[in-house]
Amino acid sequence: MAQPKVWLGVSLKMYFGYQQTLTWCRDVAALAQRHPAIQQGDIGLFVLPAFPAIPAVAEIFADTPVRFGAQDVCQAANGAWTGEVSASMLQELRCSLAEIGHAERRRHFHEDKNQIAAKVAMSLRHGLAPVLCIGEEQQGHPEQAIALCAQQLAEALAEAEHQGLQGSLLFAYEPQWAIGAPQPAPDSYIRAVCDGLRQLPTPQGITLQVIYGGSAGPGLIQRLGGSVDGLFLGRFAHDPQALAQIVDEASVLLKEIR
Ligand SMILES: O=C(CO)COP(=O)(O)O
Numbered sequence: 001m002a003q004p005k006v007w008l009g010v011s012l013k014m015y016f017g018y019q020q021t022l023t024w025c026r027d028v029a030a031l032a033q034r035h036p037a038i039q040q041g042d043i044g045l046f047v048l049p050a051f052p053a054i055p056a057v058a059e060i061f062a063d064t065p066v067r068f069g070a071q072d073v074c075q076a077a078n079g080a081w082t083g084e085v086s087a088s089m090l091q092e093l094r095c096s097l098a099e100i101g102h103a104e105r106r107r108h109f110h111e112d113k114n115q116i117a118a119k120v121a122m123s124l125r126h127g128l129a130p131v132l133c134i135g136e137e138q139q140g141h142p143e144q145a146i147a148l149c150a151q152q153l154a155e156a157l158a159e160a161e162h163q164g165l166q167g168s169l170l171f172a173y174e175p176q177w178a179i180g181a182p183q184p185a186p187d188s189y190i191r192a193v194c195d196g197l198r199q200l201p202t203p204q205g206i207t208l209q210v211i212y213g214g215s216a217g218p219g220l221i222q223r224l225g226g227s228v229d230g231l232f233l234g235r236f237a238h239d240p241q242a243l244a245q246i247v248d249e250a251s252v253l254l255k256e257i258r
Pocket of ligand 1: 011178181233
């Protein structure tokens with residue numbers, strides 16, 4: 001299947017309970033069913049619920065183009081890794097994506113670059129597109145952010161390159177200072193950084209699309225224009241109507257710029 005021109009992804013983090021997750025996903029499934037740009041594959045919608053909800057979410061999205069995946073994946077294939085979930089089990093559950101290296105996991109669970117590189121490789125090995133989260137801690141100049149992200153991207157892809165793995169990767173540029181904030185990073189800042197990130201080299205056989213996350217919500221995708229390949233949403237997609245508005249904005253943008 002061709003890659004969508006615009007991605008809209010939502011991580012539910014640990015905000016919703018089980019039933020609340022399913023109710024929200026049913027609303028998203030209905031949105032996907034009625035929206036031509038999603039049906040035609042121009043907009044790729046994906047949802048990352050908490051692990052226990054994945055089988056039920058898979059049922060809800062079964063007859064829709066909505067992709068789903070996990071918020072994390074184990075770096076090891078299987079074995080004595082209490083509390084972890086393997087890439088192969090996610091594959092069995094029909095996940096197509098695995099989020100890796102979110103700032104909250106780096107902060108609370110001290111995930112380091114070696115773990116992240118191993119998770120990227122493990123995901124690609126099992127046909128899961130990594131949603132690789134990278135972003136600077138403090139706001140500075142766009143050039144500094146690009147340099148730091150470039151280094152983190154190279155580190156995250158090192159193991160996959162070493163193993164000669166192929167696949168597509170979503171690079172979620174998430175400046176840490178803009179996550180959980182009242183508003184996203186300034187438009188000009190996001191555009192400058194994402195324009196730079198889209199030029200970064202990748203190992204042969206690995207393709208990359210850049211999406212922005214960090215207090216993204218209605219109005220942002222149009223302001224960013226063609227500088228990003230989509231958005232990675234959190235809180236501001238909890239209201240299904242807000243998500244529907246963002247989908248509408250993305251389809252207007254597609255008509256304008258592509
Ligand atoms: O971290 C994010 C997406 O994974 C962004 O979350 P918020 O949009 O809630 O800041």
